[in-house]
Amino acid sequence: MRYVNPYRFFLTTAIIFFLIYGYDNSFEGINLNQEPEELAKELEKMNTENNVDIEFEGIPFTKLDSIIPPKPVKNKTYHDYLVTQEQIDTMSIADAFSTKINLFDHYFKETKNTVPVDAIKKLDLKNSAYNRWLYKKVIDFKLLRENxxxxxxxxxxxxxxxxxxxxxxxxxxxxxxxxxxxxxxxxxxxxxxxxxxxxxxxxxxxxxxxxxxxxxxxxxxxxxxxxxxxxxxxxxxxxxxxxxxxxxxxxxxxxxxxxxxxxxxxxxxxxxxxx
Known part of the structure; x- marks a missing residue:
């Protein structure tokens, strides 16, 4: 009571604890002094480079394509999720949110566009602070899902x-x-x-x-x-x-x-x- 301010003492011990706790956490090969969007690109590149061919009864999976004919599959693109701002304005808050999340997610996967303003403009949506923030959160979520x-x-x-x-x-x-x-x-x-x-x-x-x-x-x-x-x-x-x-x-x-x-x-x- 005479020598220690309990609140300052608490913050000091807490910060020391979390510094020690984070001591073992490291990210080899990744420059963390980047924006989340750049980190997402780097992590994706590392995942691609680290892919290893797996053999199936002595045959690499990469060569199975020549043995087993692939089934034609029509992959959806972000164009399948395109909506106009007028359509979004008529939706409920929940529907508008899920619609934009799907659109932004597919658009980012295909284009790797990390500039929210440019992405919103190309998708022909309202360039609002909320739309820019939502697009950025889609990028951040991809980053967090991978790391x-x-x-x-x-x-x-x-x-x-x-x-x-x-x-x-x-x-x-x-x-x-x-x-x-x-x-x-x-x-x-x-x-x-x-x-x-x-x-x-x-x-x-x-x-x-x-x-x-x-x-x-x-x-x-x-x-x-x-x-x-x-x-x-x-x-x-x-x-x-x-x-x-x-x-x-x-x-x-x-x-x-x-x-x-x-x-x-x-x-x-x-x-x-x-x-």
Whole structure:
């Protein structure tokens, strides 16, 4: 209390934890200092170059075409999905959204056009900010589908600030469960931030151990220690009996994970929207 600001301490430990967490993530052969559209092109090129011929009973698949005549298949092109702006204006929001997604997806696959303004113009649609954003998201989704780790790393970088916003919401439930305690909301919040800081410190050490030992013993031990730490923290801070603390501990964990899922989903969609 005399030396540490709990909120600054939380952010510091969180950032250190996520730096350690991302230490092992690497992308050999890919220049990450590019726009998502350029990354999509590079990943596609790498996938093409890495294709290997597979043999079927001694015959490479690439030579089976001369043995088995191919069946004529009419592949759809983006022209099959073309719509006018007037047609889109008469659709519901959901139908217009799915129609444009299909059109943009097929158009990008065929043309590799990474310039939203140019693509929208060639498709003869309204050059609105929403249409440009939607076209860019189609490109981003293709990139993430081929390499989801890129988005995961982007999201992890935002997690300290997402948790910073999440904890005050969780504290509302914490203060309601301990409504008869002597503490006010800010003191409940300080407790929540300190326990979360302990989580980051404990798991930072565990990750470092696992990096050097090449196994997951550190994290497994950290799981057990942190559960015990949380229980003891609730008992000592709120000074209640064992049975009450166990019941409230279980309720708080259910609330925590439920809120975490909701906030996580909102964060994922929000992060993808600005990716």
């Amino acid at each position: 989801p780790q890129l988005f995961l790393n982007y999201l992890i970088g935002k997690l300290p600030f997402i948790i910073f916003i999440f904890l005050p919401i969780f504290t509302l439930f914490l203060s309601l469960i301990y409504i008869r305690s002597k503490y006010n909301y800010m003191e409940h919040l300080t407790f929540a931030f300190h326990t979360q800081s302990m989580f980051f410190i404990l798991y930072s050490v565990a990750l470092i151990i696992d990096i050097f030992t090449k196994n997951s013993y550190g994290v497994n031990i950290a799981n057990i220690i942190f559960i015990g730490y949380l229980y003891q923290g609730l008992r000592k801070f709120y000074a209640q009996g064992k049975f009450k603390t166990i019941v409230k501990f279980m309720i708080l964990n259910i609330i925590f994970f439920t809120l975490a899922i909701i906030v996580g989903l909102i964060s994922v969609f929000g992060s993808f929207a600005i990716f």
